[in-house]
Amino acid sequence: MNRESSSNLSSNKGPTLWGILIAPTEQFERMVHRPRFGWALAAMMVVGSIVAALVAAQVAYSMVQETPIPEEAQMIAPDQIAMGAAFLGFVGSLVGIPVSLLLISLIQKLLLMLFQGEATYRQLFSLNTHLYLFTLLASLIMVVMMLLLGPSENPEIYPTSLAALVPAEGAVLRGVLNGIELFALWKLFLTAKGLSVIARLSSGKAWAIALILFVGGLLFAALSGWFSELAESFQSPQGM
Structure with missing residues (x-):
């Protein structure tokens, strides 16, 4: 009787961000009955946007200090450029975080139909919203390192990724190694557990669904790196 009452009590509780770190399986079971995400989504959007603004400001300010400024842009102070970059980073993340979570949840829903899984879109969105905490933790560590040491040559590299440990030539390989990151692997494991x-x-x-999305993210990073290299190759003859 006590066991049934405690089970009913726990099913009435929604998942928490703190719980996803210390008791993830319990949070997944809560998502089955109470797939809440409001507070978690608000926290991820606000903190994630602040982190993105700090990164954008630091990178922009560093580029202004190291790169010669065209004469027509010298009237703009470096602080103003950094503030503008911070604003764009904040707004971009404020919109981009929920959109990316919606898209990932949609892809998972389609894959679940293929693998004959049983989960509502709301449950999947709750799962991905809470697991976004690990992406945010990786970004927070990157911001702390950037504030302490200043922007590196490649400020988009996570300090906890293979790209920070293994020298890589080319944006394609660097993007793939950057995706193989400590918190991303932790998130991969919990995604598979949560879907189960x-x-x-x-x-x-x-695990098949989790790995499909993980590998898809690596391919997207590689493709982004290829496009950046392609853009640089078109610009380089003009600068010569």
Whole structure:
């Protein structure tokens, strides 16, 4: 009787961001009954946007200090450029975070239909919103390192990624190594575990869906790196 009452009590509680760190399985079970995400989404959007603003400001200010400014732009102070970059980074993340979470949840929903899993879109959105905490933690560490040591040659590199440890030539390989990151791997493991609990999937199917999204993210990073190298190759003859 006591066990049933405690089970009913826990099912009435929604998942928490703190709980996703210390008791993730319990949070996944809560998402089955109470897939709440309001407070978690608000926190991720606000903190994530502040982090993005700090990164953008630091990178912009560093570039202004190291790169010669055209004569027509010398009337703009470096602080103003940094503030403008911070504003764009804040607004971009404020919009980009929920959009990316919606898109990831949609892809997972489509994959669940293929793998015959049982989960609502709301449950998947709750899962991805809470797991975004690990992406935010990686970004917070990057910001702290940037504030302490200043922007590096490649400020987009996570200090906790393979790209920070393994020298890589080219933006394509650097983007892939940057995606193989400590908190991203932690998130990958919990994504597979969460899908197994929420969608009632076997461990193999849950890992298949989690790995499809993870590898897709690495391919996107590689493609972004390729486009950046392509853009630089078109600009370099003009600067010569």
